[in-house]
Amino acid sequence: MTISKVLRGQTDISDATKARVLKRVKELKYIPNISASSLRTGQTKTMGLILPSMGKSYLGDVASGINRTVSAAGYNLIVCSSQNDVEVEQRQIEVFLSLQVDALLIISTQETATFFEQMQKPKKMPLIFVDHKPSGATQNFVGVREEDVGRIACEHLISSGCRRIAYIRGPRTAMGDLRSKGYRQAMSDHGLTAQPDLMIDSMGSGESEYKRGSDAMMRLLARRGRPEGVMTYTDVMAIGAMDAARSHGVRIPEEMRFIGCGNDSLLCEIGISLSSIDIRGQELGQRAGRLALRSIAAGHKAGTHKIIVTPKLVKRESSAK
Numbered sequence: 067m068t069i070s071k072v073l074r075g076q077t078d079i080s081d082a083t084k085a086r087v088l089k090r091v092k093e094l095k096y097i098p099n100i101s102a103s104s105l106r107t108g109q110t111k112t113m114g115l116i117l118p119s120m121g122k123s124y125l126g127d128v129a130s131g132i133n134r135t136v137s138a139a140g141y142n143l144i145v146c147s148s149q150n151d152v153e154v155e156q157r158q159i160e161v162f163l164s165l166q167v168d169a170l171l172i173i174s175t176q177e178t179a180t181f182f183e184q185m186q187k188p189k190k191m192p193l194i195f196v197d198h199k200p201s202g203a204t205q206n207f208v209g210v211r212e213e214d215v216g217r218i219a220c221e222h223l224i225s226s227g228c229r230r231i232a233y234i235r236g237p238r239t240a241m242g243d244l245r246s247k248g249y250r251q252a253m254s255d256h257g258l259t260a261q262p263d264l265m266i267d268s269m270g271s272g273e274s275e276y277k278r279g280s281d282a283m284m285r286l287l288a289r290r291g292r293p294e295g296v297m298t299y300t301d302v303m304a305i306g307a308m309d310a311a312r313s314h315g316v317r318i319p320e321e322m323r324f325i326g327c328g329n330d331s332l333l334c335e336i337g338i339s340l341s342s343i344d345i346r347g348q349e350l351g352q353r354a355g356r357l358a359l360r361s362i363a364a365g366h367k368a369g370t371h372k373i374i375v376t377p378k379l380v381k382r383e384s385s386a387k
Contacts, residue, residue, distance in 0.1 A: 113358060114162035115145045116155060116172040123330045124347045125173070128196060131351020132171060132358075139359050141168070150175055163187055169358040171196055177239060179203035192361035192368060196354045198241055206361065208354040208373045210345045212241050215377050216248025219297040219325045219343050224256050226323055226385050228295030232264040234282040234307060236299035245327075249297065264293055268303065279306025287314055294322060295385070301326035301333045301342055308338065308384065323385040339382035346375045 071079050072087040079087075113136055117125045133143045144167070148155035152175055162170050163185075169192045176182075179202035187193065194206040216233070223231050233249045236242035246265070253260040266285060268278040279298060283306070286293055296311075298304040304326030308318060316322050318338050326334070329344035353373050361368040 109168050109362070110166050111140060112142045112144055112165065112167045113169045113171065114158075114165070114167040115143055116158050116162075116170075116174075117145065117147050118150045118155075118173055118175050120147045122328070123332065124328050124345060127347025128173070128351040128354075131348040131353075132196075132355040133351075135352050135355025136359060141359075148175055152176055156181055159185065163191075167191070168362050169194065171354055171358060173197045174200055176200045190362075190365050192358055194354055194358055194361070196350060201240060204370060206357055206371050208350055208357060209375070210350065211374050211376050212244035213248040213251070215327060215343050215345065216245035216250075216297075217252045218248075218377060218379050219327065220249045220252035221256075222325060222341070222379055222381070222385060223295035223297060223323055224252065224258070226295065226319075228293075228323055229258060230261075230264065230291060230293045231258070231295040231297065232266065232286050232293035233260075234266045234268050234279060234296065234298040234303055238267075242299065245299065263289060268299075275300055275302040276306035279303030280310040281306075283307035283310035287311070287316075292316075292322065295324070296322060297325045297327075299327060301328040301330045301340060304340055304342070304384075305333055305336070308340070319384055319386050325385050329380050334380075334382060338384050341382045341385040342380050344378040344380050346377060349375055 068079065068083065069087055072084050115129060115132055117129060119125065129145055136143055146158050148158060155175055159170065159172070166188070171194045173196050177200055179200045182193070182200065182203055182205065192206060194208065195203060196208050197210065199207045199209060220231060231253065233246065235246050250260040264286070266282040268282040273281070279302065282303070283296070296307055298307060304324050308324050311322055312318060318324060325341040325343070327343045327345065329342040334340040334342050353375065357371055357373065
């Protein structure tokens, strides 16, 4: 019983006894049998996390925030990528359900809640959407105030003296539409017009984000009346747009100011440092992890929660006055 208490992290064991047990566990290379333990406790002490991809630093921040939070409470986090494929995501959900994880967290690629409404999951297992919530979903959600992402970026360019502001926008999704709405609202609030020819839809092709940002900038430069400020859906698109502008002799920030989104430190500090909107990946992950732990503890009494984080402006050279 004493050994079991130590391995389960209970605190009513002396430090000396705990040290002796853990020393022997290490010597024997003992690995607990999760399946056997779950039969007794009804928990596997594991959580599942499904990301749309593994390549973006923002997603790594979300995963890191979740992992640090739940591991401190004795849970193991299993992470996988749906590769931005709805069918792959649905298969991964089914695998996690078969593994009987204690909670499932997901940045979903699905736009509607149809699959989740039909999904047969254990009643006590919390399902938590992070960053993106499919339309109609009623489960727990932890996300960013997306409309503020567009509004804060636009207001920053306006405060820097820009009046003709272009937006290289994101996909035609709820998230992309909210950010565009924030851009238009900020323009309207300051008595400016969001001109249709300055809103560039760049998400339809199979090109890289960098190439789409570059191509969008080339389209803007070919039109009458260059923009004074440019905001983009991602940091990578902003870098592509800035490179295209500089290749045509545009001086940054003297003649054109730029702001991206994501605050990827590796990208934002290259060359002319890029101003960006920090969408708080670490904080999203930490809050999602805490919500998962609370929901597990509450069991069938757990309610549904919605947690919204406000994005933050990070100023750098590309938009300096």
